Amino acid sequence: MTETPNASGVPASAADTLLEGSGLHTFYGVSHILHGVDFAVRRGETIGLMGRNGMGKTTLIKTLLGLVRPREGQVRVRGEDMTQAATHAIARRGIAYVPEGRGIFPNLSVRENLVMAARAGVDGRREWDFDRVIQTFPRLGERLANGGAQLSGGEQQMLTIGRALMTNPDLLILDEATEGLAPLIAREIWNIIKTIRASGIATVIVDKNYAAVMALADRSVVLVKGRVVFSGESRELADNEELMHRFLGV
Amino acid sequence: MDFAFFLIQLLNGLQYGLLLFLVASGLTLVFGIMGIINLAHGSFYMVGAYLAWSLAGMTGNLATAILLAIPLTVVLGMALERLLFRHLYQRDHLYQVLLTYGLILVFEELRSLIWGDDVHGVAVPALLNASISLTENLSYPVYRLAISGVCLLLAAALYFLIQKTRLGMMIRAGASNRDMVQSLGIDIKLIYTLVFALGIALAAFAGMINAPLSSVFPNMGSSVLIICFVVVVIGGIGSVKGAMAASLMIGLAETFGTVLVPEVAGMIVYVLMAIVLVWRPQGLFGKA
Ligand SMILES: Nc1ncnc2c1ncn2[C@@H]1O[C@H](COP(=O)(O)OP(=O)(O)O)[C@@H](O)[C@H]1O
Numbered sequence: 001m002t003e004t005p006n007a008s009g010v011p012a013s014a015a016d017t018l019l020e021g022s023g024l025h026t027f028y029g030v031s032h033i034l035h036g037v038d039f040a041v042r043r044g045e046t047i048g049l050m051g052r053n054g055m056g057k058t059t060l061i062k063t064l065l066g067l068v069r070p071r072e073g074q075v076r077v078r079g080e081d082m083t084q085a086a087t088h089a090i091a092r093r094g095i096a097y098v099p100e101g102r103g104i105f106p107n108l109s110v111r112e113n114l115v116m117a118a119r120a121g122v123d124g125r126r127e128w129d130f131d132r133v134i135q136t137f138p139r140l141g142e143r144l145a146n147g148g149a150q151l152s153g154g155e156q157q158m159l160t161i162g163r164a165l166m167t168n169p170d171l172l173i174l175d176e177a178t179e180g181l182a183p184l185i186a187r188e189i190w191n192i193i194k195t196i197r198a199s200g201i202a203t204v205i206v207d208k209n210y211a212a213v214m215a216l217a218d219r220s221v222v223l224v225k226g227r228v229v230f231s232g233e234s235r236e237l238a239d240n241e242e243l244m245h246r247f248l249g250v
Numbered sequence: 251m252d253f254a255f256f257l258i259q260l261l262n263g264l265q266y267g268l269l270l271f272l273v274a275s276g277l278t279l280v281f282g283i284m285g286i287i288n289l290a291h292g293s294f295y296m297v298g299a300y301l302a303w304s305l306a307g308m309t310g311n312l313a314t315a316i317l318l319a320i321p322l323t324v325v326l327g328m329a330l331e332r333l334l335f336r337h338l339y340q341r342d343h344l345y346q347v348l349l350t351y352g353l354i355l356v357f358e359e360l361r362s363l364i365w366g367d368d369v370h371g372v373a374v375p376a377l378l379n380a381s382i383s384l385t386e387n388l389s390y391p392v393y394r395l396a397i398s399g400v401c402l403l404l405a406a407a408l409y410f411l412i413q414k415t416r417l418g419m420m421i422r423a424g425a426s427n428r429d430m431v432q433s434l435g436i437d438i439k440l441i442y443t444l445v446f447a448l449g450i451a452l453a454a455f456a457g458m459i460n461a462p463l464s465s466v467f468p469n470m471g472s473s474v475l476i477i478c479f480v481v482v483v484i485g486g487i488g489s490v491k492g493a494m495a496a497s498l499m500i501g502l503a504e505t506f507g508t509v510l511v512p513e514v515a516g517m518i519v520y521v522l523m524a525i526v527l528v529w530r531p532q533g534l535f536g537k538a
Pocket residue numbers: 028031033051052053054055056057058059060
């Protein structure tokens with residue numbers, strides 16, 4: 001458990017593993033959604049989490065964050081068992097979340113959405129603060145006094161990402177960040193994700209644009225009906241038309 | 251009605267309205283943010299008044315009594331949130347109404363056991379026991395002005411807390427998306443506990459400072475509770491601003507109604523509510 005080889009074959013210690021789920025079984029009522037999923041994110045790593053609609057990607061993320069409890073299996077954050085920990089305690093260990101459907105606070109202004117989330121990172125880092133987020137998302141800077149609900153879809157997404165960065169995370173989980181956005185805005189979001197990745201923050205990316213995900217991700221994990229059917233280098237998946245067709249329908 | 255008389259009624263109406271605001275703001279906050287209908291809210295007003303009376307008797311001083319009673323009510327509020335109310339957030343309003351109605355009965359029974367069933371007066375603190383003369387034969391008690399002043403200060407503090415501080419932003423965010431607040435590393439349960447305790451403490455504090463004016467008697471929370479629900483409905487559920495507007499409206503309407511049209515004074519508040527609801531079903535500041 002503590003000495004697992006990573007993609008480059010170098011053993012990584014548990015301390016390098018930011019977030020790890022093992023043997024996760026998650027249910028909604030009687031429907032069995034996750035069937036023994038193993039998933040791990042190491043420091044600085046970018047992972048593409050892929051799978052068609054309804055395969056359990058969002059459920060896996062929610063399970064890892066403690067928003068839904070697994071019936072079986074374990075969630076570890078930085079090597080520590082946090083299967084039963086409160087979501088805020090997990091988040092405080094350096095994990096930020098951009099949920100599906102955005103999740104801005106519509107009753108707060110843009111400024112308030114950002115300011116309320118401000119926090120130093122796990123090691124006391126304050127690289128991301130209000131000014132830097134506004135520099136990164138100049139559009140938000142023009143709309144600080146606006147209510148969250150008055151923003152366009154793309155701006156809302158930028159606000160959600162900016163708000164997540166205000167917590168100075170080591171890992172950013174993006175669930176369908178470009179969903180429903182015009183291509184130009186989606187490209188802007190992808191560029192921002194690249195910048196975030198380059199700054200050393202580990203990312204988990206869920207997106208319908210598989211090509212864009214695989215181009216960015218070090219590793220890809222594919223879910224089919226709540227099971228991991230592929231886990232490995234993104235290149236390996238991208239180059240294998242048969243896998244792409246069978247698991248992702250492309 | 252000459253001017254001095256009008257002025258006195260105006261001050262009385264404002265003072266009553268501001269006091270109502272203290273009680274109603276907690277009710278509307280707890281409803282708006284946690285979604286809890288707390289019928290026992292008026293009981294905390296009563297608990298505050300009885301604590302003020304009994305502690306003033308022990309210490310000989312209402313101010314000391316209030317200073318001692320505030321932390322007690324905060325602790326009571328936090329304990330009740332942890333033990334009871336926390337389990338109601340995800341439940342139907344019917345459970346909330348049943349449990350909190352039960353709490354009213356428990357509080358009344360405990361009040362009867364601990365403090366008895368008599369009516370008690372509470373002395374106005376000596377320092378504030380004076381009047382300001384308005385005309386030769388009309389004067390206004392300083393204590394009522396002091397109550398209004400304290401209520402205004404608290405209302406301003408509450409506004410500042412909710413609109414301007416990060417804690418206030420978290421509280422408002424929690425009303426819109428609880429999971430998202432947690433995902434940002436914020437302990438929403440702790441925030442709920444604090445909001446609940448704040449609401450309880452405000453209601454109890456209103457009972458304490460009003461004790462010298464209202465005296466202290468069994469069931470004193472129930473009429474306050476009903477008026478406060480009217481305030482919350484008129485102002486718009488969950489809106490603190492609305493609670494302020496509605497409290498002042500009701501305070502003035504009831505005060506002037508009592509002197510101008512005493513025959514129908516008891517109805518005025520409800521007529522006002524009916525008019526507002528026909529005009530704006532979501533209340534003055536409520537969201538449609
Ligand atoms: N709250 C819920 N209650 C019941 N079933 C749900 C709920 N959320 C998702 N599901 C079901 O769980 C399965 C996985 O959903 P989800 O994790 O959202 O998939 P994905 O994110 O991969 O599209 C789907 O079949 C979906 O219908």
